[in-house]
Structure formats: C-alpha cells, structure tokens
Amino acid sequence: MQNVLKALRANLILGGVAAFTVLLFGGWSGSMIGWLLGTAVGYLDTHEQSIPHPKVGLRIGAINGFALGLWVAAASLVEGLILRPLSGQAIVPLPQDLLHAVVGLAVTTVAAALMGAMQGLPRRRSKLAHQTTHGSLSRRQGTLLILAAILLFFPFADRMAQTGWIATVIQVLIFAMLALGLNIPVGYAGLLDLGYAAFFAIGAYTTGMLSSPHLGIEWNFWLVIWIAAAVAAVAGLILGSPTLPLRGDYLAIVTLGFGEIVPIVFRNLTEIRIVEPISSLFATLLNRPELAICLVGCEQPFNLTNGETGINPIGRPWLPFIGSFSSTNYLPWYYLVLLLVIFSMFMINRLRNSRLGRAWTAIREDELAASSMGINRVNVKLLAFAMGATFSGFAGAFYASYITAIFPSVFDFSVSVIILCMVILGGLGNMIGVLLGCVIIMSADRLYLPQFAQVLKGFLNTTVLPNIANPALRDFLAISVDPIQMRLFLFGLVLVVMMIVRPEGLVPNSRRRAELHSEDVVANESLADVRSVG
Amino acid sequence: MTLLQSEQLTMRFGGLVAVNAVDLALEPGMIASLIGPNGAGKTTFFNMLTGIYVPTSGRLTFQGQDITGLLPHRLTELGIVRTFQNIRLFSNMTVLENVLVGRHCRLKTNLVGTLLRPPAVRQEEAEARQAALSMLEYVGLGTDRANEFAKNLPYGDQRRLEIARALASNPRLLLLDEPTAGMNPNETADLTRFIYRIRDELDLTVLLIEHDMKVVMGISDRVSVMEYGAKIAEGTPDEVRANPQVIAAYLGKEDAPTVGTEATGAEAIGSPAEATGTAAGEQTASLNHRPNPQHISSDRGSDE
Numbered sequence: 001m002q003n004v005l006k007a008l009r010a011n012l013i014l015g016g017v018a019a020f021t022v023l024l025f026g027g028w029s030g031s032m033i034g035w036l037l038g039t040a041v042g043y044l045d046t047h048e049q050s051i052p053h054p055k056v057g058l059r060i061g062a063i064n065g066f067a068l069g070l071w072v073a074a075a076s077l078v079e080g081l082i083l084r085p086l087s088g089q090a091i092v093p094l095p096q097d098l099l100h101a102v103v104g105l106a107v108t109t110v111a112a113a114l115m116g117a118m119q120g121l122p123r124r125r126s127k128l129a130h131q132t133t134h135g136s137l138s139r140r141q142g143t144l145l146i147l148a149a150i151l152l153f154f155p156f157a158d159r160m161a162q163t164g165w166i167a168t169v170i171q172v173l174i175f176a177m178l179a180l181g182l183n184i185p186v187g188y189a190g191l192l193d194l195g196y197a198a199f200f201a202i203g204a205y206t207t208g209m210l211s212s213p214h215l216g217i218e219w220n221f222w223l224v225i226w227i228a229a230a231v232a233a234v235a236g237l238i239l240g241s242p243t244l245p246l247r248g249d250y251l252a253i254v255t256l257g258f259g260e261i262v263p264i265v266f267r268n269l270t271e272i273r274i275v276e277p278i279s280s281l282f283a284t285l286l287n288r289p290e291l292a293i294c295l296v297g298c299e300q301p302f303n304l305t306n307g308e309t310g311i312n313p314i315g316r317p318w319l320p321f322i323g324s325f326s327s328t329n330y331l332p333w334y335y336l337v338l339l340l341v342i343f344s345m346f347m348i349n350r351l352r353n354s355r356l357g358r359a360w361t362a363i364r365e366d367e368l369a370a371s372s373m374g375i376n377r378v379n380v381k382l383l384a385f386a387m388g389a390t391f392s393g394f395a396g397a398f399y400a401s402y403i404t405a406i407f408p409s410v411f412d413f414s415v416s417v418i419i420l421c422m423v424i425l426g427g428l429g430n431m432i433g434v435l436l437g438c439v440i441i442m443s444a445d446r447l448y449l450p451q452f453a454q455v456l457k458g459f460l461n462t463t464v465l466p467n468i469a470n471p472a473l474r475d476f477l478a479i480s481v482d483p484i485q486m487r488l489f490l491f492g493l494v495l496v497v498m499m500i501v502r503p504e505g506l507v508p509n510s511r512r513r514a515e516l517h518s519e520d521v522v523a524n525e526s527l528a529d530v531r532s533v534g
Numbered sequence: 535m536t537l538l539q540s541e542q543l544t545m546r547f548g549g550l551v552a553v554n555a556v557d558l559a560l561e562p563g564m565i566a567s568l569i570g571p572n573g574a575g576k577t578t579f580f581n582m583l584t585g586i587y588v589p590t591s592g593r594l595t596f597q598g599q600d601i602t603g604l605l606p607h608r609l610t611e612l613g614i615v616r617t618f619q620n621i622r623l624f625s626n627m628t629v630l631e632n633v634l635v636g637r638h639c640r641l642k643t644n645l646v647g648t649l650l651r652p653p654a655v656r657q658e659e660a661e662a663r664q665a666a667l668s669m670l671e672y673v674g675l676g677t678d679r680a681n682e683f684a685k686n687l688p689y690g691d692q693r694r695l696e697i698a699r700a701l702a703s704n705p706r707l708l709l710l711d712e713p714t715a716g717m718n719p720n721e722t723a724d725l726t727r728f729i730y731r732i733r734d735e736l737d738l739t740v741l742l743i744e745h746d747m748k749v750v751m752g753i754s755d756r757v758s759v760m761e762y763g764a765k766i767a768e769g770t771p772d773e774v775r776a777n778p779q780v781i782a783a784y785l786g787k788e789d790a791p792t793v794g795t796e797a798t799g800a801e802a803i804g805s806p807a808e809a810t811g812t813a814a815g816e817q818t819a820s821l822n823h824r825p826n827p828q829h830i831s832s833d834r835g836s837d838e
Contacts, residue, residue: 347649354648354659355634355641358627362635365624372584372618374610374639374703383645511626511683 007067011041015071022075022104023083024451026092028161030072030104035157038065038108039146042115047143054120061116062109069108073101087455088462118142155334165447166330170402172442173337174395179422179438180344180431181391186420187429187509188352189384190364192252195239195259196419199389201411202235203228203396205266205305208406211315214306221317225397232393233386240385244378247367259416267308267408271301310407314400327404337398344391345431351387360384361511418445421491425498427505436506444494445487453483535598537562537739538583538614538707543592545578545763552578554763555592560707565733565740567750569774570760571783576743577619579760580711583741584616585609597706611639613706617696617713619743625685629675629695632684633666636702666702673698673728690721694728701732708732710742714749722746726753751775759783 008015014037021033042061051057080097084090092100121139137145158166178200185191206228210219219227239258243251274296283292296302305311316325317336325332351357359380362370371377400406418441426437460481468474483490538560545553553575560566568576581587583594585606594602596612604612615636624632641662647655667677673694679687684695693713700708713729714722726749733740744750750757751771759767759774761783767774774780 350651351648354651355638355643355662356645356648358631358635359638361627361631362624362638365626366622368586369618369622369624370635371606372586372610372616373636373699374607374615375635376605376607 003063004067004070007045007064008070010045011064011068011071014041014044015068018068018108019071019075021448022072023079024448024455025163026076026079026084026089026100027163028100028103029163030076030100031107032157032161032163032165034069034072034104034108035111036150038068038111039115039150041065041068041108042112043119043143045112046116046119051116051120054117057120058113058117061119062113064116065109065112066105068112069105072104072108076101076104083455083459086463087458089455089458115143115146118146151338155331166334168443168447170330170333170337171446172439173334173341174399174402175419175422175442176341176435176438177337177344177395177398178392178419179426179434180341180348181388181395182419183423183429183431183434184348184351184360184388184391185384186388186423187434188357188364189360189381191243191381191384192248192255193385193388194252194256194413194416194420195262196255196388196392197411197413197415198239198259198262199232199235199392200396200399200415201262201266201408202389203232203393204400204406204411205311205396206231206393207397207400208311208314209304211401212311212313214311215304218315221315221397221401224315225394225401228397228400229390229393232389232396236386236389237382239389240382243385244381256413259413263408263411266305266411269304270307271297272304273297273301305408308407308409310405311400312405314404314406316401316404325401333402337402340394340398344394348387348391348431356380356383421495425495425505427508429509429511430505430507433505433507433509440506441491445491449483449487449490456481456483535562536560536595537597538741539595540579540583541593541595543579543582543594544590545575545582545587546590551763553582553589553760556760556763556765558758558765558768560739560741562706562739563733563737564755565729565742565753566756566758567754568741568743568758568760569745569747569750574760575763576760577711578763580616580709580743583609583709584614607639610703610705613704614709615700615703615705615707616709617693617700617711619711619715621689621692621696623684623692623696623699626683628681629670629684629687630663630666630680632695632699633669633702634662636699637662637666639703669698669702670695673701690717693717693725697728697732701736705738707739707741710740710744712743712745714744714746722749729753 018030018033018037022030041064045064046057046060049060051060077097080092080100081094084092118137119139119142121137121142123139154169155166158164158169178196181199182193182196185193207221207224209215210217210224210227211221212218239255243254246254273294276293276295279291279293283289317332318324319332322332325336352360359370359375362373362375363377363380363384367377370380422437422441423434424437425441426435427433460477465474465478468477536559538558540556540558542555542557543553544551544555556575556579558579568579570576578587582589585601585604585608588603592602593600596609596614599612601609601612601614624635627635641658643655643658667680670677670680675687675691675694675698684692687695697708697710697713710729714725717725729740729742730753732738742750742753754771756769757767757771757774758765759777759780766779766783767777769777
C-alpha cells in the first residue's frame with residue numbers, strides 16, 4: 001500500500017496527463033491511454049536502476065502501473081458520473097462506467113508490469129543465456145519488442161476502443177518525419193533553419209505535379225515519393241549555397257526568406273508564359289511583337305500550380321491485395337507513414353554515427369577548428385541542408401497523397417516555426433526527444449485542444465449558461481471562452497515556461513545538456529570575478 | 535628537399551601590413567621556431583600557412599607543390615595541420631570523437647556508404663576508432679577518459695588532446711601555436727620531450743610559435759624572428775641570440791629603451807634577474823649564454 005502511495009506521487013505528471021485524457025475523451029480512452037502511458041511508466045521507473053531479474057522489474061512496473069491506473073480509473077468514474085451529465089453528453093450506465101474504470105486500471109497495470117519485466121532482462125545476451133529461462137532476449141530487444149507491438153496494434157486498439165485517434169496519429173507521424181529532418185541541420189550541424197516548411201512544400205508540390213490530372217502526369221506514388229525527396233534535396237542544396245558564409249542570426253534570416261519565397265512562388269505560378277529572351281529583345285527594339293519566339297504557354301498561359309485553389313486530386317499509393325489507399329480506411333496510411341518514420345530514424349541514426357555526423361557536430365562546435373582539421377565545411381553544411389530537406393520531401397510526398405489536395409497556405413511560416421518548436425521542446429539533437437516534442441505538440445494541438453473546446457462548450461451550454469441571468473455576461477462567456485481561439489496563446493505560454501524551466505528540452509542530447517549546464521557555471525564564475533574585482 | 539617554402543609571403547589588412555614579404559624554408563625533420571614580440575605577425579603567418587587567410591601576395595610551396603590560397607581542409611589533406619593559440623577543441627564532443635574528427639580527412643566513407651553502411655565502411659570506422667584510441671595512448675592521455683567531454687579534461691591534457699587531434703590526420707608538417715602557453719615548468723618540460731618524440735617517431739617537421747625562450751632555444755634547429763610583420767633574423771638559436779637586431783626588437787633600442795618592451799623582452803628571453811634594470815650592453819652579454827643549459831640538455835638526454 002505504501003509502495004502504491006509512493007508510486008502515485010512519483011508519477012504525478014503522467015497520472016495527470018492520463019486523467020486529463022480520460023476526462024476529455026471518456027469511454028474506453030482510459031484503456032488506450034493507460035496502455036500507452038503504462039508502458040511509459042514501466043520504462044521510466046525501471047530503466048535507470050539495474051534490475052537483477054524480470055520478476056523484480058515486473059513488480060516495480062506493476063506497482064507503478066497500478067498507481068497510474070488508479071488515476072485512470074478515478075478519472076473514468078468522474079467523467080462518467082459527473083462530467084458527462086454536466087457537459088450534456090449522453091449518459092453512460094453505471095455498470096458500463098465501472099467496466100471502463102476497471103479495465104483501464106487492469107490494462108495500465110499489465111502494460112507497466114510487462115515493460116518493467118523487460119527492464120529486468122540482462123543488458124546483453126550472456127553466453128549462459130540458453131541455460132536460463134529469461135535469457136533469450138536482451139533488455140534492449142525486449143523494450144523494442146514492446147514498442148513494436150504498440151505501434152503495430154495501435155490502429156486495432158484504437159478501433160476497438162472507439163477513440164478515433166488514428167487520424168491525428170497519422171498527422172503526428174508526418175510531422176515527426178519533418179521534425180526528424182529539421183533536427184539534422186539545426187540539432188546536429190547547428191544551422192538554424194527558419195524556412196523548413198519550404199522543403200515540405202517542395203516535396204508536396206512535386207508529388208502534386210507528378211501524380212495528378214492537373215498537369216496530365218500521373219505517375220506511380222512509389223516512384224514519385226523518391227523524386228519528391230530528391231527534388232527537396234536539390235532545393236536544400238540551392239538554399240544551402242548562399243548561406244555558406246553566414247552564421248547564426250544571419251543564416252536564420254536567409255532561411256526565413258527562402259521559407260517565405262517558396263509558398264509565394266507556388267501561389268503565383270499560375271500564368272506562365274516564357275518567351276525566348278533574345279528574340280524578345282529584338283521584338284521590343286523593332287516594335288514587332290510577333291518576332292518574339294514563345295517557348296511555354298503560347299496559346300494560353302501555362303498554369304503550373306493552380307494558385308490558391310491548389311492541386312486536386314492527387315494520386316494515391318496502390319499496393320497489391322490492398323488496392324488503392326482510400327480516405328476512409330486509415331490502416332494502410334498509418335502503416336505507410338510509420339514505415340517512413342522508422343526508415344527516416346534508421347537512416348538519420350546512421351548519418352549521425354558516422355564520419356559525416358561527427359563532421360556536423362564539429363562544425364557546430366567550432367567551424368574554424370573543424371576546417372583546420374580537414375573538414376570540408378562547404379560540403380558538410382550543404383549535406384546537412386540537403387539531408388534535412390530529403391526527409392521533409394518524403395513527408396511532403398506522403399502528405400500530398402494522403403490529403404489528396406495541396407494549397408500554398410498549408411506551408412506558411414507558422415509551420416516552420418511549429419516544427420522548430422517540436423525540435424527545441426523535445427531536445428535539440430536527440431531523436432527520441434524530437435519525437436516526444438512532436439507527439440506532445442501535435443496531439444495537444446490536434447487532439448486535446450479541439451476535444452477540450454467541445455467538452456467545455458458542452459459544459460457551458462448545459463451547466464453554466466442556463467444559470468446566468470445577465471444576458472450580456474452570458475453572451476460574453478459563450479463567445480469568448482474558446483480554447484481554439486487561444487491556441488497560439490497557449491502554445492506560446494508553454495514555450496516560455498519550457499525555456500525557463502528546462503531550456504535543454506525534455507529529453508536533451510547529452511552534449512546540449514553539458515553545454516547549457518557549463519554555461520551556467522561559466523556565467524556564475526564570470527559574475528563572481530567581476531564582483532571580486534569590483 | 536625543402537618541405538615548405540614561403541616566398542615573399544605578404545598579408546595586408548586594409549592599410550595594415552600584418553606580414554611583410556616573409557621568406558621561410560623548412561627542411562624535412564627539423565624543428566623550427568618562430569618568435570617575435572606580440573603583434574609581430576606570427577599567428578597571421580600561421581593562418582596563411584594553414585589556409586585560414588589567403589595571402590595578399592607571395593607564394594607558398596609544400597613538397598614542391600604550389601599551395602598558395604588553398605582551403606584549410608585541402609592543406610590538412612596534404613599534410614599540414616595545426617594547433618591553436620587558445621585551445622580550440624570541440625569541447626562538447628568526447629575525447630575520442632575529437633581525435634576521430636582529426637582523422638576525418640583520411641577516411642573515405644561518402645554519403646552512400648554512410649547510409650548503406652557496407653562491411654568496408656564498418657571496418658574503416660572500427661579501424662579509425664582503434665587508431666584514435668592508440669593515438670590517445672600515444673600522446674599519454676590514456677584510453678580510460680576517451681568518452682569524457684573534451685572540456686572536462688585538465689588544461690595540460692587539453693593541449694595534448696589538441697596535438698593528438700592534429701596528429702590523427704597523419705601530417706607531414708605540424709604547426710604548434712604557443713604549445714606551452716599557460717603550462718607550468720614541469721608540463722613544459724614534458725611537452726618539449728614530447729615534441730622531440732613525435733618528430734623522431736612520426737617523421738614530422740615541426741614549426742612552433744613560442745614565447746618561452748627556454749623552450750625555443752632548447753628545442754629549435756632554427757629560429758626565425760619576426761617584428762612588425764617582417765622577418766628580421768634567422769639562424770641557429772645561438773646566432774639568433776647574438777643578433778643585435780633581435781636584441782633590439784626584444785629589449786628596445788640602445789638609445790631609446792621603453793620601459794614596457796624592456797620588461798617583457800627580458801622576461802621572454804629568460805634571464806630576468808640579470809636583464810632588468812641593467813644597461814643594454816650587459817643585456818647582450820646575458821643573452822649570449824643559455825639561460826639554463828643543464829635543464830635543457832637533461833630534457834634532451836632523457837629522450838635520446
């Protein structure tokens with residue numbers, strides 16, 4: 001019992017998140033979030049200790065999972081018995097509600113216990129492994145196995161629990177790819193890129209142009225996605241080349257300009273008419289316009305991007321047995337984007353732990369010293385931009401095909417900033433951190449906030465507003481209490497708090513942490529020096 | 535054959551002539567020093583040798599090849615590598631990674647190799663790691679701190695690591711910019727021995743900028759002296775010490791000695807007790823004998 005109390009306190013934040021989720025979504029969402037966060041708890045509470053045996057890990061995991069499950073169960077009951085009637089949602093019968101709570105508790109405990117048990121496995125497969133019953137897996141393999149199971153079964157669980165999260169999860173994964181890509185120039189090579197959405201746009205528009213009836217080219221998605229990535233990479237090189245002599249703030253401004261230019265170009269490439277320049281010059285000089293030789297868009301100006309209306313429809317991937325991916329069935333999309341994210345992570349990890357990755361870090365640390373040590377800074381920087389752009393090209397291709405329509409307004413500055421925020425919030429230079437930052441920002445933005453707005457509105461309409469006599473106040477409340485409108489405010493608030501409390505991000509890169517930490521020390525020292533002199 | 539030759543090498547920054555028509559020739563295997571008062575243009579000269587500055591005029595040849603104006607990384611590939619006056623390690627990379635970065639230009643893995651990681655690439659990486667570890671062993675840092683951040687090493691070890699990083703690129707010519715700055719006499723003696731060792735064992739040529747006259751006079755086969763951007767003297771340590779122009783540069787002219795240069799000059803040459811406050815003529819005499827001959831010869835002796 002005491003253990004459970006301790007665990008309750010230890011998992012306050014995750015418990016709060018779980019409870020909040022259940023309060024908002026209700027129903028079987030407790031089991032879903034319990035499954036996900038229970039696994040997280042099982043990992044977090046055990047992985048730093050050395051657990052001698054899976055059974056020990058199982059017990060620790062189960063205790064902590066049970067504590068988390070209590071949050072879930074309590075929230076489930078509160079949601080079903082109090083919040084639902086108050087916010088005007090359909091009432092759930094008590095036995096059903098109890099069932100939600102109990103199943104949530106059970107699922108959370110089991111998930112945490114399983115993950116905890118995996119942390120009790122030996123770190124490496126020992127030579128005696130075949131003699132012991134629990135020795136066939138290493139700790140790392142066990143952990144990955146559970147994660148793989150979660151990712152694999154998520155859509156089915158989502159369908160069973162009727163939570164309907166999968167559409168958001170696909171969005172999260174698209175942005176995960178973007179954030180991972182941006183992490184290359186910003187996190188690894190230290191090149192601040194404020195125009196990253198441009199590459200996303202280039203990937204998406206390449207896909208749009210090559211697989212839509214708009215231009216009459218309808219190539220296969222599986223080919224187009226590679227072309228999109230390659231085109232984005234080339235765009236990365238093009239953006240990279242003028243920024244080479246620039247650093248820090250100046251570089252950021254140039255990338256910002258690039259990020260502004262690209263969507264505007266796509267918006268305006270609607271009436272292209274290209275005239276051969278020399279003959280055009282003669283035509284002007286001789287005042288005989290018919291002399292100019294027209295190259296493109298002669299009879300009628302050529303419409304490349306269809307402006308604000310965008311390109312629509314865009315072709316979808318096709319696979320044997322599955323057929324063409326449809327907009328009603330999320331499953332193939334989910335697995336495709338999951339595959340792309342895993343592929344990106346795998347490749348980026350290889351890049352990071354290589355000669356090239358070291359060169360990126362060296363350039364970030366000290367460009368002059370790096371080039372004196374034999375690093376070709378031109379190549380290395382260009383490659384950082386190009387590689388970052390490549391992954392956003394994949395993301396763009398997937399996005400275009402998934403939404404089947406693209407508009408220039410989707411790729412404006414705020415997208416670049418949000419991706420950058422994911423990278424910084426999670427922890428610059430750390431892939432897990434970046435993913436976490438992405439999941440938090442995207443799910444808060446696309447999942448929690450709309451649901452919160454809906455529940456709040458229901459609550460206001462059913463409980464609060466009818467009891468307010470003053471009509472002016474009633475109207476004011478009905479209009480102004482809208483979290484969706486406060487979206488950017490809330491977002492900004494989170495960033496400010498985050499940067500004060502934990503500037504290195506949620507899961508910092510060890511380098512970055514060392515850097516920020518030592519800067520504190522240095523700052524204090526120099527202050528002390530100044531004081532002692534003064 | 536001359537390893538490195540500079541002919542009329544000049545660097546102007548606007549109206550300021552930082553390095554003025556300097557000729558310098560380094561024979562393979564020699565340890566040469568470049569000395570001169572602060573602001574004489576020594577580091578600028580180094581920066582031209584390593585491609586950080588492009589000379590305004592003049593010519594640089596390395597092993598018979600014209601290298602004037604090549605980029606730093608090309609020069610490193612050719613075998614010219616340097617350390618910095620104020621240590622410029624990659625402080626948030628580990629000790630091992632620092633050395634691996636030094637090895638960068640000797641590794642061949644390209645982008646495709648990085649992504650596909652065929653066995654050849656794995657092997658190259660493993661070998662590089664091994665070579666970096668043995669380099670750490672070689673410079674006396676040991677391998678047990680290989681995974682610490684470079685900035686957490688003590689000062690003397692950081693200097694060593696910087697040399698290890700430079701040596702990892704298999705250079706032919708090593709340029710050391712004030713390698714003993716901020717070191718105590720013991721560390722300085724260690725480092726002096728170490729420079730001899732790498733010269734002999736790794737078949738290197740060493741050019742160093744140094745202010746510690748004990749080190750300069752003890753270690754150098756040849757000393758070049760710069761003042762106001764120009765080379766004013768060159769020769770063996772004994773010749774340089776006897777050169778009236780050098781004495782004037784360090785101690786001020788006989789007729790108009792200024793207090794500031796006198797003090798720094800005397801300290802730099804290494805016999806402050808005799809030099810300060812005495813007449814210029816006596817200072818000349820004090821410069822003509824080695825400040826601490828036993829100390830230096832014992833340094834050499836222990837290594838040979």
